[in-house]
Amino acid sequence: MIDCRIPFNKPFLAGKETDYIRQAVESGKISGNGAFTQKCQRWLEQHYGFKKTLLTTSCTDALEMAAILSDVGPGDEVIVPAFTFVSSALAFVRQGAKIVFADSRPNHPNLDLDRVEALITSRTKVLVVVHYAGVACDMDRALALAQKHNLVVVEDAAQAIDATFQGRPLGGIGHLGCFSFHETKNIISGEGGALAVNDDRFVRRSEIIWEKGTNRAEFFRGEVNKYGWVDTGSSFLPSEIIAAFLYAQLEQLDAIQAKRKTLWNAYAQELSSLAAQGRISLPDIPAYASNNAHMFSIVCGSLQERTALIDHLKQNGILAVFHYLPLHKSPFYAPKHDGRELPHADRFADCLLRLPMYFDLTTEQVAAICAAIWQFFMRRG
Numbered sequence: 001m002i003d004c005r006i007p008f009n010k011p012f013l014a015g016k017e018t019d020y021i022r023q024a025v026e027s028g029k030i031s032g033n034g035a036f037t038q039k040c041q042r043w044l045e046q047h048y049g050f051k052k053t054l055l056t057t058s059c060t061d062a063l064e065m066a067a068i069l070s071d072v073g074p075g076d077e078v079i080v081p082a083f084t085f086v087s088s089a090l091a092f093v094r095q096g097a098k099i100v101f102a103d104s105r106p107n108h109p110n111l112d113l114d115r116v117e118a119l120i121t122s123r124t125k126v127l128v129v130v131h132y133a134g135v136a137c138d139m140d141r142a143l144a145l146a147q148k149h150n151l152v153v154v155e156d157a158a159q160a161i162d163a164t165f166q167g168r169p170l171g172g173i174g175h176l177g178c179f180s181f182h183e184t185k186n187i188i189s190g191e192g193g194a195l196a197v198n199d200d201r202f203v204r205r206s207e208i209i210w211e212k213g214t215n216r217a218e219f220f221r222g223e224v225n226k227y228g229w230v231d232t233g234s235s236f237l238p239s240e241i242i243a244a245f246l247y248a249q250l251e252q253l254d255a256i257q258a259k260r261k262t263l264w265n266a267y268a269q270e271l272s273s274l275a276a277q278g279r280i281s282l283p284d285i286p287a288y289a290s291n292n293a294h295m296f297s298i299v300c301g302s303l304q305e306r307t308a309l310i311d312h313l314k315q316n317g318i319l320a321v322f323h324y325l326p327l328h329k330s331p332f333y334a335p336k337h338d339g340r341e342l343p344h345a346d347r348f349a350d351c352l353l354r355l356p357m358y359f360d361l362t363t364e365q366v367a368a369i370c371a372a373i374w375q376f377f378m379r380r381g
């Protein structure tokens with residue numbers, strides 16, 4: 001086993017994380033929905049215009065809240081891209097819904113909204129859009145389909161903090177938006193997430209589901225004089241220790257994003273002529289989408305070529321990794337899938353390679369990674 005000098009990801013401190021955690025502990029309250037939770041929620045609402053934001057313990061939990069709020073159950077269908085993380089589908093499977101997997105665009109892992117309408121039936125209730133690598137899906141198309149067919153649009157914006165569609169912040173466009181602060185994302189708290197509630201009809205219920213089906217939050221605001229069990233729900237809220245860590249990161253968002261964009265642009269520049277020669281393809285970002293530099297990935301010509309490149313990079317002390325095994329071929333869901341082929345999702349599963357990307361990476365390291373990639377393709381002739 002080769003010890004990699006350049007890992008794929010590395011968690012980082014933005015500045016005041018440990019100070020804020022100490023403050024939370026010294027305040028005498030470290031359970032959920034305290035001062036730091038409210039600071040984070042207000043920060044997200046003010047920066048991105050979300051109607052209501054609730055911190056969660058993960059994006060998976062935010063997606064589970066979205067599944068409960070959209071009221072799906074047995075007999076209902078939910079459209080989800082096949083090339084995504086398990087949680088985008090799992091949250092709805094737990095409610096008993098059937099997943100109808102959609103293919104990716106030919107030149108980007110995002111779902112192909114031109115071909116979604118053919119998947120809609122009278123039982124379809126939810127459309128899940130995943131903004132892969134923080135690159136927006138065409139939200140005008142998604143919302144038009146939702147309006148026509150009366151669907152709830154859930155944005156899996158796990159990778160999409162600070163990214164936009166035509167200037168509008170992702171996660172704030174669909175009815176519900178789900179974010180992740182897992183240590184592999186742009187803004188981190190170890191594990192963590194948030195639900196953005198953008199539709200009035202979900203606002204009150206979201207807070208109840210968040211607090212184990214009780215109206216405890218209303219009680220603490222003095223809106224009711226006792227609280228009790230009023231709905232379904234779970235314990236979706238994180239502790240103040242997590243929120244304190246997260247707030248320190250949110251405060252430094254501009255610096256974190258600026259650094260990531262510098263790294264992303266360095267990759268794009270170093271690899272552009274390799275792409276121009278047709279040896280690899282680089283991320284295709286449509287004009288309607290911004291770039292939040294969540295990920296830098298390349299697409300190789302074949303699975304064999306990608307495997308050889310991963311090995312070559314590993315020998316140079318660089319850890320590059322492939323991404324999702326498409327969910328329609330997963331051991332859990334393949335027996336339930338309707339058998340449709342999803343060739344673009346399959347190709348990204350076989351050929352997409354993610355390069356190291358984290359705050360502490362340097363442009364010199366990016367240059368070294370790109371030099372190793374060039375060497376690989378020059379040797380292949």
Ligand SMILES: *Cc1c(COP(=O)(O)O)cnc(C)c1O
Nearest residue numbers: 058059060085087158180182193
């Ligand atoms: C990371 C990720 C998730 C899961 O986020 P957690 O916070 O780990 O639950 C869900 N969907 C996508 C697209 C992701 O990238």
